[in-house]
Amino acid sequence: MGFFKIFIFPTLGRYLQTSALKNLLLPKVFYIASVIPSPTEFIKSFQAVIFNFLWKGTDKIARKAAINNAEYGGFNVTDFESSIKSARLAWITRFFSEESYPWKAYLLHLLKDFGGDFFLYCNYDINDYNICSVFYKEMLLWWSDLRAKYNTSSSYKLVIWNNHEVRVNDDRLPIQTISRPI
Secondary structure (H helix, E strand, C coil): CHHHHHHHHHHHHHHHHHHHHHHHHHHHHHHHHHHHHHHHHHHHHHHHHHHHHHCCCCCCCCCCHHHHHHHHHCCCCCCCCHHHHHHHHHHHHHHHHCCCHHHHHHHHHHHHCCCCHHHCCCCCCHHHHCCCHHHHHHHHHHHHHHHHCCCCCCHHCCCCCCCCCCCCCEEEEEEEHHCCCC
């Protein structure tokens, strides 16, 4: 019976807690975070709340280990930060689709001074641009980060306009000097 008290029940409890998180709390928070800005501070503090609930205090194992699937020794805990970022980056896929949505027009309006949809093909640093929507600014930041980490083709780095690595007098080359290629 001691074996069950020490290992089986706490482990089963973690899976039940993880299930409760995944089925009750996280869908509601994901929905809200997919449509409103999600500052890094919020993401980190909410991730801390998740693990505090799971461990009832300080972390017992590394968070990356807890995020692993059960078959690899983890508890299959949802990585909140990755989930928020992937939901936000899904907007990029929708942006490139053929359907017409009002939010697309607004994003194009925000990007019109930087080349419109051409901006998404550039090697930009989002801090160089005045984008008033925090939601879209986060999305563009995460898009830039994703491409920098995982893009096997570096063709976006060859574009000189809006390229944070190409500067003239410590300023980016503005896109207004050219027309968009077809």
